[in-house]
Amino acid sequence: MPEYKAPQKDIHFVLNDLLDFEQHYSQLPGCEEATPDMVSAIIEEGARFAERVLAPLNQVGDQEGCRFEDGQVTTPTGFREAYQQFVEGGWPSLSHSPEWGGQGLPDSLGMVVSELTSTANWAWGMYPGLSHGAMNTLEEHGTEEQKQTYLTKLVSGEWTGTMCLTEPHCGTDLGLLRTKAEPNADGSYAISGTKIFISAGEHDMADNIVHIVLARLPDAPAGTKGISLFIVPKHLPTADGGAGERNAVNCGSIEHKMGIHGNSTCVMNFDAATGYLIGPANKGLNCMFTFMNTARLGTAMQGLAHAEWGFQNSLPYARERLQMRALTGPAAPDKAADPIIVHPEVRKMLLTQKAFAEGGRALIYYCSMLVDKVKLADGEEKANADTQLAFLTPIAKAFLTEVGFESANHALQVYGGHGYISEWGMEQNVRDCRISMLYEGTTQIQALDLLGRKVLMTQGETLKSFTKVIHKFCKAAEEDPKMRAFTGPLAKLNSEWGDLTQQIGMKAMMNKEEVGAASVDYVMYSGYVTLAYFWARSAQAAQLKLAAGEGDAAFYRSKLTTARFYFERILPRTRGLVETMLSGSDNLMELPEDNFIF
């Protein structure tokens, strides 16, 4: 049976050696509690919970799935109990404000913990994950009373939350949505409509579910400017804060889907359900963006999660499975055959997973520092963090989920035919991972967001905010001969990145289709360069430790080897992307719609 072991050593490498979280926390107001000891203790405890409670339920969740009967959803065996333990452990409140019952620890630390729970059991992790989105929305846009009523219950974990955006005819294009909100005499609204793909929309884990719902007020302007945000609880709150009368929101069915079977994906019917406006009328989509950015980083985490999980579970198989001899002669002459890890192509699949998992961890943790700064810093530091985060979020989401899926497939492939058999768990990992490139905006949507909105609409400002960081790093390290193999190619790519952007920008002035036609290649290119930066930094951090004779030398040498692998075996993929993103939109646009098939 597949297992999960929290990669604590690598987590500490990223937090301490690479990104210096200690300094980060010491400089930010409100992070005083996050001392190194506290951080270690939380990771240790989170790891234990993820390894012992959640990981053993991962396969069960897939096999049993959620059951739907008479409007009720029953989650797989053990999910409910695990959630109770999660609540008792105080985990939902970790990074929320003490004002609403939270522990007031930084968001970044919450993200580290969510890596642990999510990797151990993604389908389970989505239940608290969705709550987190609802909490952020309430914290930022709710009234005091709304926070008192709903946020405290979400922070304690007694209630869970959802985000209700998608409708049958619209997902990406929320401007088309039809769910209506009619004012009631008491200031509340009657919400009517159908929402689909509502993760954790109905379940048996908590007393109440707080739906955050996008809907239209009467006479609202058409399109995205006429959308408002509402709180629609499953049970209306009682005067003393309990879960009272049942509201007219019901789960109509759950979806049969490729993976994440342990999470309920619900059709939610609102039949004049009582809802409460949150945030300004007709500004719902703006309010939602707060949530969406968090959700996108959370989904980027899914790429990391499945890469890490697959890597951990394909490595032991590669070391145990005996098949054929090494090309250079028997490596284990006393055995009937060599373990397949002797074969270069098996190693390539393992190293690819390792490079994406560990590099992805560095990228996401870096983003989580930016999240802290956006929330807690001031002035230029905050503004700069905001710019960088806006730029890196679609890259992290698109790139890490694409390479996470690639990694999950490598893990399956290491098992040969056995990878296709359910009991090993590798095919579940592939199925569970596949959703990550779809929800919270497909890869294609992230790509347009990056190249169109984020980069070209700001005349490249957001790009520069990050290429500057890379430039500074390369400049500072250029005297170090040991770093040249990394800084040389990285500096070249960093300047190419700007050039490519300019070329596409020029073409786009003549023809807007050029933006779309270049966008996915551009976001993937951006991802490869971004990860190269983190791998170069990792190599530097490892070399410093090795030079100082500190820590586990084998660990640091492994970092160096993986960095070299990344630069020599992964980064050349950018060569094809440069050619295709500049190849123009004609080769995509010229075929008439009627002439694709005859």
Added chain:
Amino acid sequence: MPEYKAPQKDIHFVLNDLLDFEQHYSQLPGCEEATPDMVSAIIEEGARFAERVLAPLNQVGDQEGCRFEDGQVTTPTGFREAYQQFVEGGWPSLSHSPEWGGQGLPDSLGMVVSELTSTANWAWGMYPGLSHGAMNTLEEHGTEEQKQTYLTKLVSGEWTGTMCLTEPHCGTDLGLLRTKAEPNADGSYAISGTKIFISAGEHDMADNIVHIVLARLPDAPAGTKGISLFIVPKHLPTADGGAGERNAVNCGSIEHKMGIHGNSTCVMNFDAATGYLIGPANKGLNCMFTFMNTARLGTAMQGLAHAEWGFQNSLPYARERLQMRALTGPAAPDKAADPIIVHPEVRKMLLTQKAFAEGGRALIYYCSMLVDKVKLADGEEKANADTQLAFLTPIAKAFLTEVGFESANHALQVYGGHGYISEWGMEQNVRDCRISMLYEGTTQIQALDLLGRKVLMTQGETLKSFTKVIHKFCKAAEEDPKMRAFTGPLAKLNSEWGDLTQQIGMKAMMNKEEVGAASVDYVMYSGYVTLAYFWARSAQAAQLKLAAGEGDAAFYRSKLTTARFYFERILPRTRGLVETMLSGSDNLMELPEDNFIF
């Protein structure tokens, strides 16, 4: 519900305009029956059967799967009846010798028909597909009596066949296999052992199942040189050729797996089952190679099948789903939004599928001509076909299944979140496709076979047999200005292909790991160049037709557009592969086995 429509127009394009099957058949002895009219009629009839009988069962097969009870396997609703119709239609006998009841049509025509049935319903198609492998083995290696007893029943379709190779501890490395064959007094053998992953090993479709089994004779040499081949029927044949006494071969269980649920994947237990030696003792693996080459081409077909199926089913969605506006302004101003086919990145996903499906068809049909020639031609023509086929088979298998899986994922991605939901069928297509990179030798094994065995061990002879074909084509077309956009890049790649091979060959003389370390990049590179050749030829064929004013101009223009797309948007992927395949084996081999995870 997803549908399948046989792409008859493209099939005829490949057969007639591109590869000139009429001339091919007219030149080969034994292909007299395959007149253009006969070919068309068979395709027409096969298309009808695939579209009306098999396609509607594809989703049913996935949802119901096979059931196992008391050693019996029940196939999904309708599978058995469809097989009866298949037998009544005479399809199993199509390309087998009249001597054993066959229709004596060429193998290539059988492959065209198998494209139809396989694309409509891969899981179903595996039942007759496995029989086909058993028939080829019997035809080539069986005695007259064995052919009379077994082959006639397989050709008629009354019985089906399997190939029993894999054991729990060995798949790739058959030298390790343990199944024993002890001689009986009557000249038969008692076969004992366990085989796994036996497709169609047990089912309810036919009266008898003929297992072709690899096993070891007593005192056989160790390793691959001590393996013999046996016929082990489920029911021993009676004197009058019927299915008699039950043999001691039983299905112990069926696997729960990622996809192809409609096909039974069986654990087969042989408990001193009666078997009959086929071919010379200890030469079983050599005999098996006949089968394996056919099976590998058959699996290459799976890449084409899922690319074609996904393309057909994502295109209508892209034309119907309304979401967002075109970047250049509303394309369908009368609708609430534009169909998503207006977006460049959606078109890219569609065109990628189209390019791989249609290009893959050309490659496989070309290989099928080589199969005909190996079987029916003489002297140099036969030898040359044999060399080319040996070279192209691992390319077709590895490359077409990898890009087939990519294509299936694009098809799913076109649907956005809906692609993840089972009812649309797109996620089934991805799951069903995933096995193709694993069975009949993983991508990694094909890659080693190509670069190690086929190319380097022959000092590049097999490669040259095909680069010569490309060279000749480019040379002949170089005067044509309309072809320069294709022949220019193709000729360059063709010569690069040789250079790369030489460089790797030189490195391999110093260090054999270089072969392994380059192999997957090499097979993928080879695939991209091979398909470029077929796309260049397709462009030429289309241009000739357009110049002559013959046929459907829109169809031929679509070919030209897709060829351009392939050259500008797909072929640049070779740039990264060139770099990585030459990057040396150190970056893969230097990390000690113990230092992958800490």
